[in-house]
Amino acid sequence: NAGVTQTPKFQVLKTGQSMTLQCAQDMNHNSMYWYRQDPGMGLRLIYYSASEGTTDKGEVPNGYNVSRLNKREFSLRLESAAPSQTSVYFCATTGTGLNQPQHFGDGTRLSIL
Amino acid sequence: GEDVEQSLFLSVREGDSSVINCTYTDSSSTYLYWYKQEPGAGLQLLTYIFSNMDMKQDQRLTVLLNKKDKHLSLRIADTQTGDSAIYFCAESMNRDDKIIFGKGTRLHILP
Numbered sequence: 001n002a003g004v005t006q007t008p009k010f011q012v013l014k015t016g017q018s019m020t021l022q023c024a025q026d027m028n029h030n031s032m033y034w035y036r037q038d039p040g041m042g043l044r045l046i047y048y049s050a051s052e053g054t055t056d057k058g059e060v061p062n063g064y065n066v067s068r069l070n071k072r073e074f075s076l077r078l079e080s081a082a083p084s085q086t087s088v089y090f091c092a093t094t095g096t097g098l099n100q101p102q103h104f105g106d107g108t109r110l111s112i113l
Numbered sequence: 114g115e116d117v118e119q120s121l122f123l124s125v126r127e128g129d130s131s132v133i134n135c136t137y138t139d140s141s142s143t144y145l146y147w148y149k150q151e152p153g154a155g156l157q158l159l160t161y162i163f164s165n166m167d168m169k170q171d172q173r174l175t176v177l178l179n180k181k182d183k184h185l186s187l188r189i190a191d192t193q194t195g196d197s198a199i200y201f202c203a204e205s206m207n208r209d210d211k212i213i214f215g216k217g218t219r220l221h222i223l224p
Contacts (some may be wrong), residue, residue: 004155040121041203042216043156058211090155094212101146102212104155 003027006091006105013081013112021076021108024090031094032074034066036087049074081112117215119202124221131189133218134203142204147187148201195224
């Protein structure tokens with residue numbers, strides 16, 4: 001009963017390095033989301049995907065790209081990491097239809113030096 | 114635009130009731146949620162209320178909704194040390210799949 005699985009759980013990068021954060025869900029949900037959580041800022045939506053093959057920008061998309069390869073997986077890529085991207089990243093999913101609650105992964109803690 | 118506001122900190126003595134408050138701006142919200150985040154973990158849905166309800170009770174949790182004032186509260190009765198966490202208020206937009214989160218209230222339990 002995995003739900004939403006994020007990998008890796010922790011990562012340290014140097015400025016300018018690239019990295020892809022992985023998210024996979026086994027709940028057959030259509031919608032998937034990437035958030036970042038910073039102290040005092042709450043959750044900010046980076047990108048979301050309402051269905052396989054579609055992606056849309058959220059509140060803070062700059063510096064990120066996403067890929068929804070199939071229904072299960074939604075990846076977040078940092079092409080050239082910057083210290084301002086040091087954060088905890090959460091993937092979430094919702095079921096079909098409006099007003100469904102979101103189910104979260106345990107997060108990826110990313111530090112950029 | 115859409116916004117959800119909540120205080121950042123709350124301290125409560127063990128055994129007392131905790132009341133976490135939230136205000137939201139979008140009157141078209143259909144569902145309002147409370148999530149709990151324990152240290153090192155993701156957000157976990159605690160409870161939710163549909164916008165045509167005034168109150169919902171689930172064991173030690175009571176949610177009150179004042180739709181006129183756009184005010185939502187979460188009451189935790191008999192607060193325990195295990196209730197120490199960050200609590201997020203969130204509203205669901207009626208027009209798309211987005212959920213808007215508040216910044217979270219950190220609940221600290223005093224012995």
